[in-house]
Amino acid sequence: MVSEELGVPLASICMVAGHVWDTIGAQSVGCSAALIARPGNVPLPMDGLPQPQAVAPDLPGVADQLIKLWR
Numbered sequence: 786m787v788s789e790e791l792g793v794p795l796a797s798i799c800m801v802a803g804h805v806w807d808t809i810g811a812q813s814v815g816c817s818a819a820l821i822a823r824p825g826n827v828p829l830p831m832d833g834l835p836q837p838q839a840v841a842p843d844l845p846g847v848a849d850q851l852i853k854l855w856r
Contacts, residue, residue, distance in 0.1 A: 819847045
């Protein structure tokens with residue numbers, strides 16, 4: 786829905802979330818994803834499961850990684 790409202794492809798959207806299942810859902814439809822990894826909420830390293838492009842314990846850390854990734 787966000788893609789349609791903004792008129793951009795899903796591949797242009799990055800979901801930044803505090804729950805790994807939200808990143809998995811976003812990536813399953815074609816978005817990028819970044820995870821704010823708080824205690825007890827980390828990526829799930831399983832074969833075939835999409836992994837977030839950025840992972841950090843706080844929003845500034847995620848932002849730094851995404852800036853480097855898409856610079």
